[in-house]
Amino acid sequence: MSTTSSSTDPNDWRGFVGDWASDKEAFRSVPWGKAMMWIFLLSDTFIFGSFLTGYMTVRTSTTVAWPNPSEVFALTVGGTSVPLLLIAIMTFVLISSSGTMAMAVNCGYRRDRRNAALLMVVTAACGATFVGMQAFEWSKLIADGVRPWGNPWGAAQFGSAFFMITGFHGLHVSIGVLYLLIVAFKVNRGDYESRGYQIVEITGLYWHFVDLVWVFIFAFFYLW
């Protein structure tokens, strides 16, 4: 294993490549796919971190009042206006999907592939419900006159920050739904019987990350 690099001249290109590829493991006994998923999620953390920082910057620097999200996202139920109702329901749906995802991982490692696949499909269904409610929210706001360059209530930057941040998050949820369905199909078919069920945990990492990002969006965009 370690002799491949020493068998060539350390100062030519073959030796250079050999040194960098000499099977050194930083994350011992962590499956390769899992380490790579974590590194991808780390890069995604910087993307969403930069979006939220940009949002902080425009909100802090504007001299016009910021629209009150508590009123903007209120829904009227039975004649009374309930603040942030849809957002609260979306939050609970996404947390529930994280719960079923965690249970799917447990079923996968117990080699109960039918239930693992079923729970992943339930997770995907919750995700699709979330995206559906987000589409409703977007349509409502667009009908109210919110645009990336302005809105009827205050600072023009509200619309651009809203569409950018929730749009990018919704895209992540949509891709996650597809990813979950594909892996659930393969799990159910028995593709992983010989290789083991780390794939369910790796898919779960992506899904929990989507929920994690929503925690920050909910706190900073909707509640702040």
Added chain:
Amino acid sequence: MSSANAASTGQQHPIGLYLKIWALLFVLSTLSYMVDYFHLQGLLRWGLIIVFMLLKAGLIVAIFMHMAWERMALICAITLPPLALLVLVGLMWAEADHTFLSRLLFFR
């Protein structure tokens, strides 16, 4: 449930643990919604929002994403780099404040 065991058999933890964390996340989400519902204002509002947010994020990463049972090498490689974002936040905060004051001076 020891770390050596978790590493060799994959991250297998009892479903009961997941259900408890699920319930806890529900409670924390309800509490953070209550912050808005009861119109808390000022430092109390911001403090509670941040506390509930960090608790929820911590539970998701530690339990649902199994970070609590991973090797320290992986934990540090993934959780430390995002701290660099705090530097960005600090810089942009100062910048935004400056922009705000300039706008007050010249664009009002």
